[in-house]
Amino acid sequence: MNKKTSQDNKTKPVDKEKQVYSWGDRRPYNSYSNYFKKEFGQRVQKLSIDAGFTCPNRDGKIGYGGCTFCDNNAFNPSYCEPSKSITQQIDEGIEFHKWRYDKVNKYLAYFQPHxxxxxxxxxxxxxxxxxxxxxxxxxxxxxxxxxxVDTEKLDYIAELSKDYYIMLEYGIESCHDKTLERINRGHTFSQTKWAIQESVKREIKTGGHIIFGLPSETK
Structure with a gap:
Protein backbone atom coordinates (compact mmCIF):
# COMPACT_ATOMS: atom_id res chain seq x y z
CA MET A 1 0.00 0.00 0.00
CA ASN A 2 1.39 3.34 -0.98
CA LYS A 3 1.60 5.93 1.72
CA LYS A 4 0.28 9.39 0.96
CA THR A 5 2.91 12.03 1.06
CA SER A 6 2.47 15.41 2.68
CA GLN A 7 2.37 16.84 -0.83
CA ASP A 8 -0.62 14.62 -1.70
CA ASN A 9 -2.51 15.90 1.33
CA LYS A 10 -2.17 19.51 0.29
CA THR A 11 -5.11 21.14 -1.49
CA LYS A 12 -4.29 21.75 -5.11
CA PRO A 13 -4.35 25.42 -6.04
CA VAL A 14 -7.37 26.52 -8.06
CA ASP A 15 -6.63 27.38 -11.67
CA LYS A 16 -8.19 30.84 -11.75
CA GLU A 17 -8.49 30.72 -15.54
CA LYS A 18 -10.74 27.64 -15.25
CA GLN A 19 -12.59 28.54 -12.06
CA VAL A 20 -16.31 29.15 -12.53
CA TYR A 21 -17.93 31.26 -9.83
CA SER A 22 -21.37 30.70 -8.33
CA TRP A 23 -22.92 33.18 -10.78
CA GLY A 24 -21.76 31.04 -13.71
CA ASP A 25 -18.88 33.19 -14.95
CA ARG A 26 -15.09 32.92 -14.81
CA ARG A 27 -14.71 36.58 -13.95
CA PRO A 28 -14.49 37.25 -10.19
CA TYR A 29 -17.52 39.53 -10.35
CA ASN A 30 -21.05 39.20 -11.67
CA SER A 31 -21.14 41.63 -14.58
CA TYR A 32 -24.36 43.40 -15.49
CA SER A 33 -24.41 41.78 -18.95
CA ASN A 34 -23.95 38.31 -17.42
CA TYR A 35 -26.74 39.03 -14.94
CA PHE A 36 -29.07 39.95 -17.81
CA LYS A 37 -28.18 36.79 -19.73
CA LYS A 38 -29.09 34.67 -16.72
CA GLU A 39 -32.27 36.68 -16.13
CA PHE A 40 -33.54 36.57 -19.71
CA GLY A 41 -31.66 33.68 -21.31
CA GLN A 42 -30.17 35.97 -23.96
CA ARG A 43 -28.37 39.26 -24.30
CA VAL A 44 -30.58 42.25 -23.50
CA GLN A 45 -29.41 45.79 -24.19
CA LYS A 46 -30.25 48.93 -22.25
CA LEU A 47 -31.39 51.87 -24.41
CA SER A 48 -30.81 55.29 -22.89
CA ILE A 49 -33.74 57.70 -23.01
CA ASP A 50 -33.80 61.39 -22.18
CA ALA A 51 -37.36 62.14 -21.08
CA GLY A 52 -36.64 65.75 -20.16
CA PHE A 53 -36.42 65.36 -16.39
CA THR A 54 -34.33 67.60 -14.17
CA CYS A 55 -33.14 67.33 -10.54
CA PRO A 56 -34.16 69.10 -7.33
CA ASN A 57 -30.63 70.43 -6.86
CA ARG A 58 -30.67 71.91 -10.34
CA ASP A 59 -34.08 73.57 -10.50
CA GLY A 60 -33.81 75.36 -7.15
CA LYS A 61 -35.99 73.11 -5.00
CA ILE A 62 -32.99 72.26 -2.84
CA GLY A 63 -30.18 73.89 -4.79
CA TYR A 64 -28.64 74.89 -8.11
CA GLY A 65 -25.80 73.65 -10.27
CA GLY A 66 -26.26 69.94 -9.64
CA CYS A 67 -23.72 67.52 -8.20
CA THR A 68 -20.07 68.48 -8.60
CA PHE A 69 -19.33 65.39 -10.73
CA CYS A 70 -22.44 65.43 -12.91
CA ASP A 71 -22.30 66.00 -16.67
CA ASN A 72 -25.18 64.22 -18.40
CA ASN A 73 -23.91 65.17 -21.84
CA ALA A 74 -20.83 63.01 -21.20
CA PHE A 75 -22.81 59.76 -21.35
CA ASN A 76 -25.91 60.66 -23.39
CA PRO A 77 -25.88 58.99 -26.84
CA SER A 78 -26.42 61.32 -29.79
CA TYR A 79 -30.00 60.15 -30.39
CA CYS A 80 -31.08 61.10 -26.85
CA GLU A 81 -32.90 64.41 -27.05
CA PRO A 82 -35.88 65.34 -24.87
CA SER A 83 -37.48 67.08 -27.86
CA LYS A 84 -38.02 63.60 -29.39
CA SER A 85 -40.76 61.26 -28.24
CA ILE A 86 -39.94 58.21 -26.16
CA THR A 87 -40.87 55.98 -29.10
CA GLN A 88 -38.60 57.85 -31.51
CA GLN A 89 -35.66 57.61 -29.10
CA ILE A 90 -36.22 53.87 -28.72
CA ASP A 91 -36.35 53.35 -32.50
CA GLU A 92 -33.21 55.40 -33.02
CA GLY A 93 -31.52 53.70 -30.07
CA ILE A 94 -32.11 50.27 -31.60
CA GLU A 95 -30.50 51.46 -34.86
CA PHE A 96 -27.68 53.06 -32.86
CA HIS A 97 -26.78 49.75 -31.19
CA LYS A 98 -27.31 47.46 -34.19
CA TRP A 99 -23.77 47.86 -35.51
CA ARG A 100 -22.42 46.35 -32.29
CA TYR A 101 -25.24 44.07 -31.14
CA ASP A 102 -26.86 42.98 -34.39
CA LYS A 103 -28.48 39.86 -32.86
CA VAL A 104 -30.15 41.64 -29.96
CA ASN A 105 -33.92 42.04 -30.26
CA LYS A 106 -34.94 42.65 -26.67
CA TYR A 107 -34.26 45.93 -24.90
CA LEU A 108 -34.74 47.72 -21.60
CA ALA A 109 -35.72 51.37 -21.81
CA TYR A 110 -33.17 53.14 -19.62
CA PHE A 111 -34.49 56.42 -18.25
CA GLN A 112 -31.02 57.70 -17.50
CA PRO A 113 -30.27 61.46 -17.45
CA HIS A 114 -31.15 63.38 -14.29
CA VAL A 149 -39.31 58.71 -4.58
CA ASP A 150 -42.20 58.43 -2.15
CA THR A 151 -44.66 55.72 -1.18
CA GLU A 152 -47.08 56.57 -4.00
CA LYS A 153 -44.40 56.33 -6.69
CA LEU A 154 -42.92 53.17 -5.21
CA ASP A 155 -46.37 51.55 -5.03
CA TYR A 156 -46.91 52.35 -8.72
CA ILE A 157 -43.49 51.01 -9.73
CA ALA A 158 -44.14 47.86 -7.68
CA GLU A 159 -47.37 47.32 -9.62
CA LEU A 160 -45.48 47.70 -12.91
CA SER A 161 -42.88 45.19 -11.78
CA LYS A 162 -45.54 42.48 -11.54
CA ASP A 163 -45.85 42.47 -15.35
CA TYR A 164 -42.47 43.81 -16.52
CA TYR A 165 -38.83 43.75 -15.57
CA ILE A 166 -38.31 46.98 -13.60
CA MET A 167 -35.02 48.08 -12.04
CA LEU A 168 -34.68 51.20 -9.90
CA GLU A 169 -31.12 52.55 -10.01
CA TYR A 170 -30.40 54.95 -7.17
CA GLY A 171 -27.59 57.47 -7.15
CA ILE A 172 -26.03 56.55 -3.79
CA GLU A 173 -22.50 57.87 -4.50
CA SER A 174 -21.39 57.67 -0.83
CA CYS A 175 -22.58 56.47 2.58
CA HIS A 176 -20.92 59.44 4.32
CA ASP A 177 -23.01 62.56 4.83
CA LYS A 178 -19.95 64.83 4.85
CA THR A 179 -18.98 63.53 1.41
CA LEU A 180 -22.53 63.91 0.12
CA GLU A 181 -22.48 67.52 1.27
CA ARG A 182 -19.06 68.09 -0.30
CA ILE A 183 -20.21 66.85 -3.72
CA ASN A 184 -23.46 68.84 -3.46
CA ARG A 185 -25.80 65.85 -3.50
CA GLY A 186 -28.45 67.63 -1.45
CA HIS A 187 -29.64 64.52 0.40
CA THR A 188 -28.45 62.38 3.31
CA PHE A 189 -27.51 58.73 3.52
CA SER A 190 -30.53 58.10 5.75
CA GLN A 191 -32.72 59.10 2.79
CA THR A 192 -30.84 56.59 0.66
CA LYS A 193 -31.42 53.82 3.20
CA TRP A 194 -35.13 54.65 3.36
CA ALA A 195 -35.53 54.56 -0.43
CA ILE A 196 -33.70 51.24 -0.79
CA GLN A 197 -35.49 49.59 2.13
CA GLU A 198 -38.90 50.69 0.87
CA SER A 199 -38.07 49.50 -2.66
CA VAL A 200 -36.89 46.09 -1.45
CA LYS A 201 -39.94 45.80 0.81
CA ARG A 202 -42.07 46.08 -2.34
CA GLU A 203 -39.88 43.51 -4.14
CA ILE A 204 -38.67 46.08 -6.67
CA LYS A 205 -35.32 45.17 -8.21
CA THR A 206 -32.93 47.77 -6.86
CA GLY A 207 -29.43 48.87 -7.85
CA GLY A 208 -27.09 51.63 -6.79
CA HIS A 209 -24.42 53.86 -8.27
CA ILE A 210 -21.44 54.38 -5.95
CA ILE A 211 -18.31 56.45 -6.56
CA PHE A 212 -15.24 54.82 -5.08
CA GLY A 213 -12.28 56.91 -3.93
CA LEU A 214 -14.01 60.20 -3.28
CA PRO A 215 -11.79 62.75 -1.49
CA SER A 216 -11.22 61.96 2.22
CA GLU A 217 -12.77 58.48 1.94
CA THR A 218 -10.71 55.36 2.56
CA LYS A 219 -13.39 52.70 2.98
Missing part, protein backbone atom coordinates in the same frame (compact mmCIF):
# COMPACT_ATOMS: atom_id res chain seq x y z
CA UNK A 115 -33.82 62.10 -11.85
CA UNK A 116 -36.42 60.03 -13.66
CA UNK A 117 -39.01 59.91 -10.89
CA UNK A 118 -38.89 63.66 -10.29
CA UNK A 119 -42.39 64.48 -11.52
CA UNK A 120 -46.03 63.83 -10.68
CA UNK A 121 -47.36 60.30 -10.89
CA UNK A 122 -49.48 60.89 -14.00
CA UNK A 123 -46.48 62.16 -15.97
CA UNK A 124 -44.50 59.10 -14.91
CA UNK A 125 -47.33 56.79 -15.98
CA UNK A 126 -47.52 58.40 -19.40
CA UNK A 127 -43.76 58.22 -20.06
CA UNK A 128 -43.22 54.73 -18.69
CA UNK A 129 -46.24 53.29 -20.50
CA UNK A 130 -45.15 54.76 -23.81
CA UNK A 131 -41.81 52.98 -23.44
CA UNK A 132 -43.41 49.69 -22.39
CA UNK A 133 -45.81 49.78 -25.34
CA UNK A 134 -42.90 49.43 -27.79
CA UNK A 135 -42.75 45.83 -29.13
CA UNK A 136 -39.00 45.47 -28.49
CA UNK A 137 -39.08 46.78 -24.91
CA UNK A 138 -39.42 44.18 -22.16
CA UNK A 139 -38.87 46.42 -19.16
CA UNK A 140 -37.50 49.62 -17.67
CA UNK A 141 -34.39 50.73 -15.84
CA UNK A 142 -35.14 53.96 -13.98
CA UNK A 143 -32.27 56.10 -12.75
CA UNK A 144 -33.15 58.47 -9.94
CA UNK A 145 -32.20 60.03 -6.62
CA UNK A 146 -33.27 58.54 -3.27
CA UNK A 147 -35.02 61.78 -2.35
CA UNK A 148 -37.13 61.66 -5.52
Missing amino acids: SNTYSDIETLRKLYQEALSHPNIIGLVIGTRPDC
Whole structure:
Protein backbone atom coordinates (compact mmCIF):
# COMPACT_ATOMS: atom_id res chain seq x y z
CA MET A 1 0.00 0.00 0.00
CA ASN A 2 1.39 3.34 -0.98
CA LYS A 3 1.60 5.93 1.72
CA LYS A 4 0.28 9.39 0.96
CA THR A 5 2.91 12.03 1.06
CA SER A 6 2.47 15.41 2.68
CA GLN A 7 2.37 16.84 -0.83
CA ASP A 8 -0.62 14.62 -1.70
CA ASN A 9 -2.51 15.90 1.33
CA LYS A 10 -2.17 19.51 0.29
CA THR A 11 -5.11 21.14 -1.49
CA LYS A 12 -4.29 21.75 -5.11
CA PRO A 13 -4.35 25.42 -6.04
CA VAL A 14 -7.37 26.52 -8.06
CA ASP A 15 -6.63 27.38 -11.67
CA LYS A 16 -8.19 30.84 -11.75
CA GLU A 17 -8.49 30.72 -15.54
CA LYS A 18 -10.74 27.64 -15.25
CA GLN A 19 -12.59 28.54 -12.06
CA VAL A 20 -16.31 29.15 -12.53
CA TYR A 21 -17.93 31.26 -9.83
CA SER A 22 -21.37 30.70 -8.33
CA TRP A 23 -22.92 33.18 -10.78
CA GLY A 24 -21.76 31.04 -13.71
CA ASP A 25 -18.88 33.19 -14.95
CA ARG A 26 -15.09 32.92 -14.81
CA ARG A 27 -14.71 36.58 -13.95
CA PRO A 28 -14.49 37.25 -10.19
CA TYR A 29 -17.52 39.53 -10.35
CA ASN A 30 -21.05 39.20 -11.67
CA SER A 31 -21.14 41.63 -14.58
CA TYR A 32 -24.36 43.40 -15.49
CA SER A 33 -24.41 41.78 -18.95
CA ASN A 34 -23.95 38.31 -17.42
CA TYR A 35 -26.74 39.03 -14.94
CA PHE A 36 -29.07 39.95 -17.81
CA LYS A 37 -28.18 36.79 -19.73
CA LYS A 38 -29.09 34.67 -16.72
CA GLU A 39 -32.27 36.68 -16.13
CA PHE A 40 -33.54 36.57 -19.71
CA GLY A 41 -31.66 33.68 -21.31
CA GLN A 42 -30.17 35.97 -23.96
CA ARG A 43 -28.37 39.26 -24.30
CA VAL A 44 -30.58 42.25 -23.50
CA GLN A 45 -29.41 45.79 -24.19
CA LYS A 46 -30.25 48.93 -22.25
CA LEU A 47 -31.39 51.87 -24.41
CA SER A 48 -30.81 55.29 -22.89
CA ILE A 49 -33.74 57.70 -23.01
CA ASP A 50 -33.80 61.39 -22.18
CA ALA A 51 -37.36 62.14 -21.08
CA GLY A 52 -36.64 65.75 -20.16
CA PHE A 53 -36.42 65.36 -16.39
CA THR A 54 -34.33 67.60 -14.17
CA CYS A 55 -33.14 67.33 -10.54
CA PRO A 56 -34.16 69.10 -7.33
CA ASN A 57 -30.63 70.43 -6.86
CA ARG A 58 -30.67 71.91 -10.34
CA ASP A 59 -34.08 73.57 -10.50
CA GLY A 60 -33.81 75.36 -7.15
CA LYS A 61 -35.99 73.11 -5.00
CA ILE A 62 -32.99 72.26 -2.84
CA GLY A 63 -30.18 73.89 -4.79
CA TYR A 64 -28.64 74.89 -8.11
CA GLY A 65 -25.80 73.65 -10.27
CA GLY A 66 -26.26 69.94 -9.64
CA CYS A 67 -23.72 67.52 -8.20
CA THR A 68 -20.07 68.48 -8.60
CA PHE A 69 -19.33 65.39 -10.73
CA CYS A 70 -22.44 65.43 -12.91
CA ASP A 71 -22.30 66.00 -16.67
CA ASN A 72 -25.18 64.22 -18.40
CA ASN A 73 -23.91 65.17 -21.84
CA ALA A 74 -20.83 63.01 -21.20
CA PHE A 75 -22.81 59.76 -21.35
CA ASN A 76 -25.91 60.66 -23.39
CA PRO A 77 -25.88 58.99 -26.84
CA SER A 78 -26.42 61.32 -29.79
CA TYR A 79 -30.00 60.15 -30.39
CA CYS A 80 -31.08 61.10 -26.85
CA GLU A 81 -32.90 64.41 -27.05
CA PRO A 82 -35.88 65.34 -24.87
CA SER A 83 -37.48 67.08 -27.86
CA LYS A 84 -38.02 63.60 -29.39
CA SER A 85 -40.76 61.26 -28.24
CA ILE A 86 -39.94 58.21 -26.16
CA THR A 87 -40.87 55.98 -29.10
CA GLN A 88 -38.60 57.85 -31.51
CA GLN A 89 -35.66 57.61 -29.10
CA ILE A 90 -36.22 53.87 -28.72
CA ASP A 91 -36.35 53.35 -32.50
CA GLU A 92 -33.21 55.40 -33.02
CA GLY A 93 -31.52 53.70 -30.07
CA ILE A 94 -32.11 50.27 -31.60
CA GLU A 95 -30.50 51.46 -34.86
CA PHE A 96 -27.68 53.06 -32.86
CA HIS A 97 -26.78 49.75 -31.19
CA LYS A 98 -27.31 47.46 -34.19
CA TRP A 99 -23.77 47.86 -35.51
CA ARG A 100 -22.42 46.35 -32.29
CA TYR A 101 -25.24 44.07 -31.14
CA ASP A 102 -26.86 42.98 -34.39
CA LYS A 103 -28.48 39.86 -32.86
CA VAL A 104 -30.15 41.64 -29.96
CA ASN A 105 -33.92 42.04 -30.26
CA LYS A 106 -34.94 42.65 -26.67
CA TYR A 107 -34.26 45.93 -24.90
CA LEU A 108 -34.74 47.72 -21.60
CA ALA A 109 -35.72 51.37 -21.81
CA TYR A 110 -33.17 53.14 -19.62
CA PHE A 111 -34.49 56.42 -18.25
CA GLN A 112 -31.02 57.70 -17.50
CA PRO A 113 -30.27 61.46 -17.45
CA HIS A 114 -31.15 63.38 -14.29
CA SER A 115 -33.82 62.10 -11.85
CA ASN A 116 -36.42 60.03 -13.66
CA THR A 117 -39.01 59.91 -10.89
CA TYR A 118 -38.89 63.66 -10.29
CA SER A 119 -42.39 64.48 -11.52
CA ASP A 120 -46.03 63.83 -10.68
CA ILE A 121 -47.36 60.30 -10.89
CA GLU A 122 -49.48 60.89 -14.00
CA THR A 123 -46.48 62.16 -15.97
CA LEU A 124 -44.50 59.10 -14.91
CA ARG A 125 -47.33 56.79 -15.98
CA LYS A 126 -47.52 58.40 -19.40
CA LEU A 127 -43.76 58.22 -20.06
CA TYR A 128 -43.22 54.73 -18.69
CA GLN A 129 -46.24 53.29 -20.50
CA GLU A 130 -45.15 54.76 -23.81
CA ALA A 131 -41.81 52.98 -23.44
CA LEU A 132 -43.41 49.69 -22.39
CA SER A 133 -45.81 49.78 -25.34
CA HIS A 134 -42.90 49.43 -27.79
CA PRO A 135 -42.75 45.83 -29.13
CA ASN A 136 -39.00 45.47 -28.49
CA ILE A 137 -39.08 46.78 -24.91
CA ILE A 138 -39.42 44.18 -22.16
CA GLY A 139 -38.87 46.42 -19.16
CA LEU A 140 -37.50 49.62 -17.67
CA VAL A 141 -34.39 50.73 -15.84
CA ILE A 142 -35.14 53.96 -13.98
CA GLY A 143 -32.27 56.10 -12.75
CA THR A 144 -33.15 58.47 -9.94
CA ARG A 145 -32.20 60.03 -6.62
CA PRO A 146 -33.27 58.54 -3.27
CA ASP A 147 -35.02 61.78 -2.35
CA CYS A 148 -37.13 61.66 -5.52
CA VAL A 149 -39.31 58.71 -4.58
CA ASP A 150 -42.20 58.43 -2.15
CA THR A 151 -44.66 55.72 -1.18
CA GLU A 152 -47.08 56.57 -4.00
CA LYS A 153 -44.40 56.33 -6.69
CA LEU A 154 -42.92 53.17 -5.21
CA ASP A 155 -46.37 51.55 -5.03
CA TYR A 156 -46.91 52.35 -8.72
CA ILE A 157 -43.49 51.01 -9.73
CA ALA A 158 -44.14 47.86 -7.68
CA GLU A 159 -47.37 47.32 -9.62
CA LEU A 160 -45.48 47.70 -12.91
CA SER A 161 -42.88 45.19 -11.78
CA LYS A 162 -45.54 42.48 -11.54
CA ASP A 163 -45.85 42.47 -15.35
CA TYR A 164 -42.47 43.81 -16.52
CA TYR A 165 -38.83 43.75 -15.57
CA ILE A 166 -38.31 46.98 -13.60
CA MET A 167 -35.02 48.08 -12.04
CA LEU A 168 -34.68 51.20 -9.90
CA GLU A 169 -31.12 52.55 -10.01
CA TYR A 170 -30.40 54.95 -7.17
CA GLY A 171 -27.59 57.47 -7.15
CA ILE A 172 -26.03 56.55 -3.79
CA GLU A 173 -22.50 57.87 -4.50
CA SER A 174 -21.39 57.67 -0.83
CA CYS A 175 -22.58 56.47 2.58
CA HIS A 176 -20.92 59.44 4.32
CA ASP A 177 -23.01 62.56 4.83
CA LYS A 178 -19.95 64.83 4.85
CA THR A 179 -18.98 63.53 1.41
CA LEU A 180 -22.53 63.91 0.12
CA GLU A 181 -22.48 67.52 1.27
CA ARG A 182 -19.06 68.09 -0.30
CA ILE A 183 -20.21 66.85 -3.72
CA ASN A 184 -23.46 68.84 -3.46
CA ARG A 185 -25.80 65.85 -3.50
CA GLY A 186 -28.45 67.63 -1.45
CA HIS A 187 -29.64 64.52 0.40
CA THR A 188 -28.45 62.38 3.31
CA PHE A 189 -27.51 58.73 3.52
CA SER A 190 -30.53 58.10 5.75
CA GLN A 191 -32.72 59.10 2.79
CA THR A 192 -30.84 56.59 0.66
CA LYS A 193 -31.42 53.82 3.20
CA TRP A 194 -35.13 54.65 3.36
CA ALA A 195 -35.53 54.56 -0.43
CA ILE A 196 -33.70 51.24 -0.79
CA GLN A 197 -35.49 49.59 2.13
CA GLU A 198 -38.90 50.69 0.87
CA SER A 199 -38.07 49.50 -2.66
CA VAL A 200 -36.89 46.09 -1.45
CA LYS A 201 -39.94 45.80 0.81
CA ARG A 202 -42.07 46.08 -2.34
CA GLU A 203 -39.88 43.51 -4.14
CA ILE A 204 -38.67 46.08 -6.67
CA LYS A 205 -35.32 45.17 -8.21
CA THR A 206 -32.93 47.77 -6.86
CA GLY A 207 -29.43 48.87 -7.85
CA GLY A 208 -27.09 51.63 -6.79
CA HIS A 209 -24.42 53.86 -8.27
CA ILE A 210 -21.44 54.38 -5.95
CA ILE A 211 -18.31 56.45 -6.56
CA PHE A 212 -15.24 54.82 -5.08
CA GLY A 213 -12.28 56.91 -3.93
CA LEU A 214 -14.01 60.20 -3.28
CA PRO A 215 -11.79 62.75 -1.49
CA SER A 216 -11.22 61.96 2.22
CA GLU A 217 -12.77 58.48 1.94
CA THR A 218 -10.71 55.36 2.56
CA LYS A 219 -13.39 52.70 2.98
